Amino acid sequence: MNQHPAARLTWYAVLLVLALVFSFPLYWMAVNSLQPLFTGMTWFPVRPTLENFRLAFTLQPYWTFFRNSCILALISVGIPIFTSFFSAFAFARLKAKLKGVLFMVILSTMMIPPTVTQIPQLVLFKQYGLLGTYWPWIIGGLGGSPFIIFLYRQFFMNVPKELDEAARIDGCSTFAIIWRIYMPISIPVVATAAIMSFNTSWGGDYLAPFMFLQERQYPLSTQLMQVGYILPSSPNVDLFQVKQAALLIFVLPILIVFLFGQRFLISGIMTGAIKS
Template identity: 55%
Template sequence: MVGQSTGSTLGRVTVYGLLILLSIIFVMPLYWLVTNSLQLVGSSSSFLPGGLHFENYYYAATLIDYWSYTKSSIILTSISVVIPTLTSALVGFGFARLRGPGKGFLFMMMLSTMMLPGIVTQIPTYVIFFKLGFLNTYWPWLFWALGGSAFSIFLYRQFFSSFPKDLEEAARIDGCSTFRIFWNIFMPISFPVIATVSILSFNGSWGGDYLTPFMFLQDDKYPLATALFSVGYAFPGDQRIEMTQVLNAGLVMFVLPIIVVFFIGQRYLVEGVVSSAVKG
């Protein structure tokens, strides 16, 4: 009995020790970023705090058109979150609840697109939108959003498949159409999956897409992810001197919304993934 208690305690200590170690490893880059954003401009990078120069954040917001780039990020992120969350739910509902010839084959074809690296389709997509005259506009993001996301469709499909058929049949007896069943019955009880898809879409759009805006937009419409690494910060009067500390301050402000959204929605993120995996 004592041996079992000792072994259980040792196991918990080991698990918690590993969790603490991994937490430190993952937090270290953010710590380095924040620490160096407060260093004196022109000083060398360090893991140890060397000052509290909050003016770097003022320079980060004023030396470039930071808020214009933020506006572009908000527009692109809104398109990439709101529309795919709804369209993916509609497609996932169709795969889960509707019957039709070739449905399984189409679902496998849709899943296979997750194996295709996005960079492979960048050049053909660029040529298509160039011929349509959509460069330096937000129209490409709108068209991509209408198609939804393969992973999001998969999550919705798995979640919707778990609902009992009696629920749907009772709604049809009451005269509900297919779309009304989807919108009034399935969607209101799918909040964990909706939150999961929204958080993942937000993270992918706000902080995970640097190359696509660089290809399709001009610098006046860049989102922050592209502008901070393309425009950069140079010392006034001498463009050869890069203000690394100010760039770090701009990056801290850039990642702050991602951190806030994650901490607010982490419970729904875990619940949504687990619900789709277990119930499906």
């Protein structure tokens, strides 16, 4: 608030330029999704039409893959959010030997790319007959997410220990402390973790469904990259405009979740980053 008006104006100009740069791919996708078929790529809308959106739903069983994406997102968000909460509470509040070492081991797993472990996982899930089911995501979520555990733990470390002591004097058990104290005050951090997990699951989880699921179970991210849209009478003709329309609908849930949850996202990150 004490900045010079010229400096403030400069920062606003920089932010505006960055906003335009990052939003340009979305604009380009929207413009080309409104173009008639076989007109080529364009930077500005010419003869806009909504026919491509109708074709996006009719040429492929779009809603089936959309439902699959919702199921995977629900599993990938709900289970790690819940299990990571208890793991982070244990690391932040409970006393145990080698707790710090174990926490560093969990954090070290963040440095391993997921693609490195997917082949061993494929072999393991095949041996136990779990391919073609959602069990790989359920089992993976039971152990929690290293990043979410870290985010929760940083937040719990900022909570005064006097709250725990007062609750125990009143006769609260550990689970009662979690339910009555930590869960109500953790809504911003939980929302932050949920938004990040949803974005990763909805838009970034392409390879794992391709390896572990059958084609009818693919989410939208895998289906749009694997099959795409072609002209039924000529399989070699790619319907570029229809694909852009399908991709635009695909990214809408991510934009909606971000717009409605950005205040929780900002407050959750700031709360977990500041050490009292």
